[in-house]
Amino acid sequence: MTMRLGFFLFVAFVFMCCGVPVGAQELGPGFTKIKDGIYVFAPDATTTTCSFVVTQEGVVMIDSCNSPLDSRKMAAAIKKVTDKPVVFLIDTETHNDHTANHFIFSPPAKIINHTGAGEGMKKEYSPKRAETLAAKSPELRAALEGFKMITPHIEYKDRMTIHLGERTFELIFLKNVHSEADTAVWLPKERVLFAASAANVRRFLNLRPTVVIPDVLASYKLMKSLNPEIVVTGHGPPTTTKVFDEYEGFYTLLLKRVGDMAAQGKTLAEIKKELKMPEYADWHDQNRLGVNIEAAYRIVKK
Numbered sequence: 001m002t003m004r005l006g007f008f009l010f011v012a013f014v015f016m017c018c019g020v021p022v023g024a025q026e027l028g029p030g031f032t033k034i035k036d037g038i039y040v041f042a043p044d045a046t047t048t049t050c051s052f053v054v055t056q057e058g059v060v061m062i063d064s065c066n067s068p069l070d071s072r073k074m075a076a077a078i079k080k081v082t083d084k085p086v087v088f089l090i091d092t093e094t095h096n097d098h099t100a101n102h103f104i105f106s107p108p109a110k111i112i113n114h115t116g117a118g119e120g121m122k123k124e125y126s127p128k129r130a131e132t133l134a135a136k137s138p139e140l141r142a143a144l145e146g147f148k149m150i151t152p153h154i155e156y157k158d159r160m161t162i163h164l165g166e167r168t169f170e171l172i173f174l175k176n177v178h179s180e181a182d183t184a185v186w187l188p189k190e191r192v193l194f195a196a197s198a199a200n201v202r203r204f205l206n207l208r209p210t211v212v213i214p215d216v217l218a219s220y221k222l223m224k225s226l227n228p229e230i231v232v233t234g235h236g237p238p239t240t241t242k243v244f245d246e247y248e249g250f251y252t253l254l255l256k257r258v259g260d261m262a263a264q265g266k267t268l269a270e271i272k273k274e275l276k277m278p279e280y281a282d283w284h285d286q287n288r289l290g291v292n293i294e295a296a297y298r299i300v301k302k
């Protein structure tokens with residue numbers, strides 16, 4: 001037997017006996033395998049990120065993707081990697097770009113988020129959303145087949161630990177950072193942190209009136225103290241704790257500038273007109289600077 005034939009037979013044997021591990025590139029564009037059995041689907045720089053973690057006892061998903069087309073891609077990707085069912089789907093927030101497509105995974109998945117998540121989802125729910133989306137293309141209509149809103153089956157308070165198979169998931173409530181209920185998901189053994197939308201990747205966040213910037217800054221401190229190796233935010237590709245440093249720098253500078261202008265007697269309207277953040281000119285969604293200034297103004301006028 002030649003060396004080459006021997007090597008070919010060896011490779012064929014390995015494939016036959018051991019199966020072929022699925023790499024992220026085979027799952028399609030936007031999928032990244034960040035650790036063994038942990039996959040992140042970030043369709044692009046700003047679209048909602050959704051992820052799944054395979055355990056010996058089933059799959060845990062984090063968020064259910066924005067477009068139902070993405071959710072269908074996610075479901076297909078999970079099937080390529082494992083034949084195990086999705087046992088839990090953890091929401092990192094209440095907004096429908098993370099939660100509207102539960103119906104694609106549940107049943108069998110049980111949905112989990114912090115207390116108040118179901119109420120928050122119902123408040124925001126628009127029965128027209130699915131209808132409007134379905135009218136856009138036959139593909140979207142097909143992907144929305146069976147649509148219904150599914151609110152969390154389980155709502156925890158402050159913290160919850162899930163042990164599934166060989167893995168541990170620590171759910172941590174982040175107060176006043178983005179929506180009515182924001183959950184960070186921490187995998188201590190793998191040192192992977194899903195950070196919700198307390199931060200995104202180089203993007204102005206749509207800070208709603210309930211967001212409190214000092215609480216957002218406190219959430220970064222808390223999440224950094226876990227010492228994660230990989231950080232996955234609510235939007236954008238996987239990153240590291242540098243994302244928290246960037247936002248810390250941004251909010252600190254914003255608070256300083258808004259504070260200085262308010263101290264000079266400027267009104268909120270004047271500040272919104274005059275204040276610029278040129279250091280962050282390359283961040284996505286520049287049109288959201290106004291709501292960021294409003295959030296800073298609420299703090300400096302306290």
Ligand SMILES: [Zn+2]
Pocket residue numbers: 093095178179197
């Ligand atoms: Zn959101």
